[in-house]
Amino acid sequence: MSVSRYSSTETYWTPPVTPPALTTLRSQIGRRWVWMSILSVLVFFATYIGLVRTPLGQYMENAALLGAQQATQGEVTDALDNLDVISVTSLCVVMVLLMILGVIRRSWRIAAAGMFTLGASAVLAEVLKRFVLPRPDLADIYQNNTHNSFPSGHTTIAMSILVALLLVVSYRWRGLVMLLALGWATSIGAATVTARWHRLSDTIGGDMIAIGMGALVAMWLLGHHAIEERTSKVYPLRVVYVVFLVVVGVGSLAVGLMLGIGTMANFGVLQEVATSYSTGVPAQLTAHLDPVFNDNMYLAAQSLALGLSTLSALWFWATFYRLGTAAP
Numbered sequence: 001m002s003v004s005r006y007s008s009t010e011t012y013w014t015p016p017v018t019p020p021a022l023t024t025l026r027s028q029i030g031r032r033w034v035w036m037s038i039l040s041v042l043v044f045f046a047t048y049i050g051l052v053r054t055p056l057g058q059y060m061e062n063a064a065l066l067g068a069q070q071a072t073q074g075e076v077t078d079a080l081d082n083l084d085v086i087s088v089t090s091l092c093v094v095m096v097l098l099m100i101l102g103v104i105r106r107s108w109r110i111a112a113a114g115m116f117t118l119g120a121s122a123v124l125a126e127v128l129k130r131f132v133l134p135r136p137d138l139a140d141i142y143q144n145n146t147h148n149s150f151p152s153g154h155t156t157i158a159m160s161i162l163v164a165l166l167l168v169v170s171y172r173w174r175g176l177v178m179l180l181a182l183g184w185a186t187s188i189g190a191a192t193v194t195a196r197w198h199r200l201s202d203t204i205g206g207d208m209i210a211i212g213m214g215a216l217v218a219m220w221l222l223g224h225h226a227i228e229e230r231t232s233k234v235y236p237l238r239v240v241y242v243v244f245l246v247v248v249g250v251g252s253l254a255v256g257l258m259l260g261i262g263t264m265a266n267f268g269v270l271q272e273v274a275t276s277y278s279t280g281v282p283a284q285l286t287a288h289l290d291p292v293f294n295d296n297m298y299l300a301a302q303s304l305a306l307g308l309s310t311l312s313a314l315w316f317w318a319t320f321y322r323l324g325t326a327a328p
Helices: 021-053 055-068 073-084 089-105 108-132 154-166 171-194 198-222 234-265 269-281 289-316
Strands: 228-230 324-325
Touching: 021 055, 021 108, 021 198, 055 171, 055 198, 055 269, 073 171, 089 108, 089 154, 108 154, 154 171, 154 198, 154 289, 171 198, 171 234, 171 289, 171 324, 198 228, 198 289, 234 269, 234 289, 289 324
Parallel strands: none
Antiparallel strands: 228 324
16 A cells, blocks of 8 residues: 655644734734723822812812702703613613624624623722712712712713724724714713712713723723724715814813813912911811802813813724724
8 A cells, every 4th residue: 555645845734923013013002092091090090089089179069069050940851861861771772782783793702892891881980989989078068968979870881882882883883973972972971960960070080981991992802803904085074073072172171171260269269278288277168158159160060071071082082093893
């Protein structure tokens, strides 16, 4: 019996090796989400320390709650209607939608990424609020103001829904998702202030949890080769929309800062606090007795909540510039 022998040209299967250039590219892409996760944690705890754990921070936010009492019944009703959209039922519906979108895109990783972003963000916000981050009573100028509300669960869920959709939908439809969902997601933070459910710090904390969790999930997708580079033509309408959102976000932020700082300066709050720190005598802040002060602080808090939510969403969207999720 003869035995055939392979020639020297026979080939053997070898495991695929990622080219060094591709490895370097993935490392460069991953840095943007590393920095986002780090900065979101820093902003989260800076907000907690500055606005929740200091007398001045609590004073400003409690004055905004007093000012929110001057909102019209129509404004409060609209805010409550927006907030009522977020419920256990709607959360389950969105979870199913994310799963279906992942199935359509033939990737369980994409479906899991969206569902985990939403679920983990909501759970983390509740755990931190109920068990980890207390709110001491440092500036009692509002009835029942000591209830802990940091971070806002509603803001976290609204922003994490937007982040999860950006992770799940294809590159082609991402701009449309931003057009349809961003306005609602960013308005929830301002609505919680109008309804007197939450303070400005609560909305900032919720935004940071959502984009921070989204950044971690994006790094996980990148590590499993589920993110790829995309090239496409420039869409003028999308550019106009992004510019409009930047103007809205930066403008709202600037108006909120100028109104808040200017109001405190005009009513002598900043001077009293500075004197208190220099002399060691606690400041006797009484500006909240003036309805104008409270109303201005409420408007400043609303403007800041809208601006920061808008810029947070744009920041996360910008990290996916020329990138899209895809089945490995």
